[in-house]
Amino acid sequence: MSNRFDALLQFARQYTGDPQLTPTLISGDASFRRYYRGAGLVWVDANPQTEKNHEFVRNAAALHACGLLAPEVRAVDYRLGLLAVTDLGDIQLINCLDETSVLAWYEKAIALLPQLGDVALALEPFDELFMARENAIFPEWLLGKHLQLLLSDAEQRLLDDTFACLTANNLAQPQGVMHRDFHSRNLMVCCVTEGAPVPALSELAIIDFQDMVMGPLSYDLVSLLKDCYVRWPDAVIEQGMQLGFEQLSQTGLLGELDYASFRRHADLTGMQRHLKAAGLFTRLYHRDGKSGYLKDIPRTLGYVVDSCQLHGATYPVLAEFGDWLVRRVLPGFAGTVVEGKGQ
Structure with missing residues (x-):
């Protein structure tokens, strides 16, 4: 195991109180972040040397405050760059799109933009x-x-x-306020009811928002x-x-x-x-x-x-x-x- 995973393991077990918890890897992404799942949460390895963890936590709180769906930060270790956030599932919007459904899905995404553009944040x-x-x-x-x-x-x-x-x-x-990376890989589909996701019965959650600016x-x-x-x-x-x-x-x-x-x-x-x-x-x-x-x-x-x-x-x-x-x-x-x- 890497030193960073060992640290994440200790972080997760201490927060949950479960000495047997071993989060499983979900994925990495275009940055240096890595994501794990366990105990109903997503555990994020976000090295503070490369990642904007303070901005992520601040922006997450601001998005929630204005009614937008986004990961909720449950625990954070800024020194090590470790976070526990709520689990929004595995369905990226890009995987739901085809030529017959894209406009309906995009209508839901576009409906988020006025709220997002008016988020109360003092940004660069x-x-x-x-x-x-x-x-x-x-x-x-x-x-x-x-x-x-x-x-x-x-x-x-x-x-x-x-x-x-x-x-x-x-x-x-x-x-x-602009997200700077608002596209179908950074919007998660959260189904309101069981079954295949459809626009009318789904909500969209915003992720990867640590780079927001005024523009x-x-x-x-x-x-x-x-x-x-x-x-x-x-x-x-x-x-x-x-x-x-x-x-x-x-x-x-x-x-x-x-x-x-x-x-x-x-x-x-x-x-x-x-x-x-x-x-x-x-x-x-x-x-x-x-x-x-x-x-x-x-x-x-x-x-x-x-x-x-x-x-x-x-x-x-x-x-x-x-x-x-x-x-x-x-x-x-x-x-x-x-x-x-x-x-």
């Missing part, structure tokens, strides 16, 4: 400096480390101008609809965008913003997120030895190309950037297998 702003740190991931890890591309001065200017455009877009729109309110909606792990038909994305706009507008969070402006904001916000995500996927491979995310890069960059083509007339720099991605970057992933829409 998703400002220019924050985005600069994120924007550096794509050129460092995907362009440099993975593809070994040496950018010309003109290419570097194009990259800088593109990120400047996307940063200005994110700062110019209505702001609120553009379109961010979580576009994270959900333009999912890095599954792509839906454009009609599904459009209906979801309209529904999200209506939900956020009805609560006053968007002020006087009209739908056309909101949709443009969301598409460009998605671009900034997807470029960061593509960089993270290559970092997970080269730094952390996790290759499973490489297959998601063509899909993720495909969203970027689509938005560049859609908004290139309004933002010429994006038209040029989209062409450059197609010519210089996507060929590097030509052998990667990507599932089709709805898969």
Whole structure:
């Protein structure tokens, strides 16, 4: 047994009073966290050197306070990075989705966004400096480390101008609390009754919320609809965008913003997120030895190309950037297998 598992075992047995308890491994994830189940709880090994445990506990309490379903923290050892949280089951939303049910499920997820956007928390702003740190991931890890591309001065200017455009877009729109990773793998389906999960008889719980910040309110909606792990038909994305706009507008969070402006904001916000995500996927491979995310890069960059083509007339720099991605970057992933829409 590892030293960390020994510590978790002692933590779990001390909290439950059961000297025989031995939690069983559920899974790890894209971070360095590991999850175990036992005695009706989930036990989390979250090394404090890499994980945001104070933020997780704080944010969990705030989500519960505003009526959102999320893991409830029952015990925590901040020094060792060990937590006991309530068990929300094993059903991720992504495993319930198909082309006949996706809109009904997404309607439930989108209904959470007004509450989430208005959570009472003093959070770090998703400002220019924050985005600069994120924007550096794509050129460092995907362009440099993975593809070994040496950018010309003109290419570097194009990259800088593109990120400047996307940063200005994110700062110019209505702001609120954003999850930053609101998608179908971070929403758990909790069934109200026994049987196969259906939207009408299920609730959605939010997980992986330790990285919440204050930023553009379109961010979580576009994270959900333009999912890095599954792509839906454009009609599904459009209906979801309209529904999200209506939900956020009805609560006053968007002020006087009209739908056309909101949709443009969301598409460009998605671009900034997807470029960061593509960089993270290559970092997970080269730094952390996790290759499973490489297959998601063509899909993720495909969203970027689509938005560049859609908004290139309004933002010429994006038209040029989209062409450059197609010519210089996507060929590097030509052998990667990507599932089709709805898969």
